[in-house]
Amino acid sequence: xxxxxxxxxxxxxxxxxxxxxxxxxxxxxxxxxxxxxxxxxxxxxxxxxxxxxxxxxxxxxxxxxxxxxxxxxxxxxxxxxxxxxxxxxxxxxxxxxxxxxxxxxxxxxxxxxxxxxxxxxxxxxxxxxxxxx
Numbered sequence: 001x002x003x004x005x006x007x008x009x010x011x012x013x014x015x016x017x018x019x020x021x022x023x024x025x026x027x028x029x030x031x032x033x034x035x036x037x038x039x040x041x042x043x044x045x046x047x048x049x050x051x052x053x054x055x056x057x058x059x060x061x062x063x064x065x066x067x068x069x070x071x072x073x074x075x076x077x078x079x080x081x082x083x084x085x086x087x088x089x090x091x092x093x094x095x096x097x098x099x100x101x102x103x104x105x106x107x108x109x110x111x112x113x114x115x116x117x118x119x120x121x122x123x124x125x126x127x128x129x130x131x132x133x
Contacts, residue, residue, distance in 0.1 A: 023057070024057045024058055025056050025057070025110070026056035026060035026081070026083075026112070027056040027060070027111050028052045028060070028109070028113070028116055030050055030052045030116075030118075033050070033116070033118055033119065034118070034119040034120075034121065035048045035050070035118075036122060037093070037120065038122055039122065039123050039125050040122055040123070040124055040125070041095070041127055042098045042126050043095065043096065044095055045092055045095060046095060046122075047090060049089070049090045049091075050088065050089040050118055051086055051087075051088050052087055052088070052089070053086050053087075054081045054082065054083055055083075055084075056083065056111065056112060057083055058083070059081060059082050059083070060082075060110065060111055061081075061109060062078070062089075062108070063108045063109055064107075065105060065106075065107050067091070067104075068103060068104045068106065071093060071094045071096065071097075072091060072092070072094070072103050072105065072120070073091070073094075074090070074105055075089075075090045076088065076089040076090065076107075077089070089105070089107065089118065093122075096124075098125060099123070099124060100122070101123070101124065102120075102121045103120050103121075104117055104118070105118040105120070
C-alpha cells in the first residue's frame with residue numbers, strides 16, 4: 001500500500017511539474033488571425049500586418065512563417081519576443097489572378113501552441129478593359 005501511495009505521489013508530482021512548466025511557455029495573442037482584404041484590383045499586391053503579444057512568461061521565438069502558396073510572401077519578427085512585448089508578421093499577397101482567394105500562413109514557434117494558422121481572404125477583381133477610341 002505504501003508503494004502505491006508513493007507511486008501516486010511521484011506521478012502526481014511529474015504531472016504538476018509538467019503543468020507548471022507549460023504555464024511558463026510563451027504564448028501568442030493576436031489582434032486578428034484572419035484578415036479580409038475585400039475586393040482588390042488585379043495586378044496590385046496588398047499587404048497586411050498581423051500583430052501579436054507574447055502573453056506567456058518565456059521569450060517567444062518564431063522558427064518559421066510559411067505561406068501555403070507562392071503568391072504570398074511573409075516577413076516576421078526574427079528576434080525573441082519577451083513577455084508582454086509585441087511582434088509582427090507582415091503578409092503580402094500578389095493579386096495576379098482574378099478570383100476569390102483564401103490563403104493560409106503556417107506559423108511555427110516555441111509557444112504553448114507551437115503551430116498557429118493565419119488566414120487572408122478576399123477577391124481579386126479584373127481591371128476594366130481599356131478601350132481605344
